Amino acid sequence: LQQQINSVKGQQKYFEQSAKLSKITIYLSTDDLALPYAPTNEWRPAVVFKEAVRSLINNIRGLGNILIWVVVFSPLWIPAIFVIRFAKKKLAI
DSSP states (O other), X not given: OHHHHHHHHHHHHHHHHHHHTOOOXXXXXXXXXXXXXXXXXXXXXXXXXXXXXXXXXXHHHHHHHHHHHHHHHHHHHHHHHHHHHHHHHHHHO
């Protein structure tokens, strides 16, 4: 039990020392343009390139999926197209 108490006291002392060394910078301004520019995210072209390639692959896969659905359902919609065209020609005459 004493060891746990000493451990907690040591942690408390560490946190107190760490808090003394902390530095906080605050900028107060009514105008956003008056504040110093500090980008929040670092630009990483390699990551952007990888995301673009993954997006391209996903889009190609999506087109492939659509093509598969079109081929699978073609026995239904191809005859329907011919029936509709035939009916339109009959009505036009």
